[in-house]
Amino acid sequence: MAAESLSDRILRENDAVLGAMLSHRFVEDVKNDRLSKEAFERYLVYEGAFVDSAISIFAYAAATAGTMPQKRWLIAVLDALANEQIAYFERTFASRGIDPSSFDTRIPEVEAFRVGMLDIARRGGFLDTVAAMFAAEWMYWTWCRQAANRPISDPLLKEWVDMHVDPNFAAQAQWLKNELDMAGETLEDDETVRLSAIFGRAMQLEIDFHDAPYL
Ligand SMILES: Cc1ncc(C[n+]2csc(CCO)c2C)c(N)n1
Secondary structure, eight states, rough: OOOOOHHHHHHHHHHHHHHHHHHHHHHHHTTTTOOOOHHHHHHHHHHHHHHHHHHHHHHHHHOOOOOOHHHHHHHHHHHHHHHHHHHHHHHHHHHTTOOOSOOOOEEEEHHHHHHHHHHHHHHHHHHHHHHHHHHOOOOHHHHHHHHTSOOOOOOHHHHHHHTTTHHHHHHHHHHHHHHHHHHHHTTOOOHHHHHHHHHHHHHHHHHHHHHGGOO
């Protein structure tokens, strides 16, 4: 039998916290088409602030990547973040008349996620960033695939869910998984334990972040 890949090991070891996030009230509300307009708009502002910091996080990954194919891939990720994801928020805020500066994005749950993810990238190495973003993206890809098969009345929420089932986003989640697996073939056990803990920490930050629109 083939040895378990590093990403599968990380997913298995963090099954409980991943499961808690996948059954979070926010995910359930989107899947059942009952997320309130107020919660969605708060989420959008918090999320827009996070996607902005994701540009910094992936910039750290590009700066610490070892090979040119990795750098090329990450530059494409940065391009998609700045020109597709951020563009979504600009369009959405304009069409809804949302003024992001009138929301408090410094509340602890939102700030902890942003600072926590950024710190992993700033202080850790390339694989630390990959493990944290694998947590974030694998989780979104998983629940958005479920949500995309159900009716969602708000066209902008529908667009947001669909963006995370798009083949480009799926390829990004798979790329992170594969980077972990390739590195995992030669890592010492204490290093794999550390990366699994980073995944778990990122997922707990996600749970708290998704509580924030309801506070
Ligand atoms: C709170 C939160 N967690 C995870 C994602 C998933 N996601 C979508 S794009 C992106 C950055 C680079 O691809 C990430 C992590 C999200 N959007 N918001």
